[in-house]
Amino acid sequence: MTGTDQAAKAVTAAAVESFRDTPDPRLRELLQGLVRHLHSYVRELRPTIQEWEYAVEYLTAVGRKCDPTRQEFILLSDVLGVSMLVETVNEEGGGTESTVLGPFHVVESPKRESGDGIDLMSVGEPCVVALRVTSADGSPLAGASVDVWQCSTDGFYDVQQPDIQPLGNGRGLFRTDDEGRVWFRTVVPSHYPIPTDGPVGVLLDATGRHPYRPAHIHFIVEADGHRPLTTHIFVADGPYLDSDAVFAVKESLVADFAQVDEAERARAYQVTAPFRLAEFDIAVQPETNKDAG
Template structure:
């Protein structure tokens, strides 16, 4: 004698997603992710994005415009331009990530954003060389030491430097005007951890405004300017690498940097020096500007 099954052979009805359930369903879809950190990040991303859409009552037209903006941002990126980094910068996200990850031991130099123009390798240069290949600005000598948080010099430390020219442009922005490597240099500290190079005093400049990020700044009534600064990446064996800037004291936009990267400890005097003998020693015209500071690395 056979017993007929009472279970239905009809296919199960598909679950209906709605405003309430779709978030949980999207999160649940990540259960099989092998990487727990990836699962954690995507879970938080989904929950926050969905909360944003609910809070603002995001419309389909608005989301379509946002997708178009992100698409245009990607299409603007090239080998020498990173529009997504620029977007992250102007939204304050780059600085927030740096602040979260860059908390350092007491006494260590504060870190700040990489920026969108570290796009090409800096040429190796001997100590004392000039990175200003065009002579287009006020002459300047930058010198300092790379030391540990204990104040011990770090011989052989590497110091990667890049900056805009005296008119506020990086070499990659003006390939027909500036030679490759202008404003850039990779230096090796001497046996006492010292480094020095010649350059021009940097000037404030606008971040690129001819792309989607520029349109965003205009739409929100924000200016695009960054205060005058020089970028550094310092590294030494046994120590955590440091990405930072120095900013020119007394300059414009120190209180309204378009990418929120100014830290008071990084604002440095570029002192005017009128000393013909010292100018000859450094190989610069007299008078000139001089900036001196230490890059303090924490143990890794």
């Protein structure tokens, strides 16, 4: 071991030791682990001072790009696979699989009643989404909160087009009925590129990666006594299912948006035929003692 290597390891040991007296044991564990892994990365790859300065400037630019309707740090976490990794290591199994929050859950969804429409533009292929929310054992969950958001048929969220889309377009906050069911009218969402006009776009361009996400609808489901679940449903047979820019596609979340031609079924859902129908069950995990504590 060279003198430089010894000195580098001494710096790491001192930095880890500096957090020894952190009162919160979990915070101490997280910070000491971060220091060990980050220092190991530096010792292995030996970034130059210029590269380190660029990294600092890059992260500063990411922070400056964040505002009330844009979360560039979440976007960076997404494209590095960290967001999906956090979801994966926290997965307990037994319910619907989770996936990433994404950078556009940045405004409060308007409260809506089951059967309402969330599309305020009347542009695109009509669609009905019918959900059933249950506990992991299959028992229906009445009164569960279902927060929904999606992009338009052109691939943009309301906050990306404030001069075109009214705020709240593609969003809704619903409650399930006594059978755990809720449904709403919308349009089939499009695949779309994540925003590339900021530092994340610079990263994708520099690495030759595409920015596209497959078509999907977001959900956050919350029910008393259960763990909150953040998930999507993805439109089957659409592009980019096998190369999602944020690594979030799971086979169990790919749903058939079937075409329905029957006028009677259309009337039941207050739409006209033909329309697309996605029926999907969402199961959430009961809270454990650890969750409750």
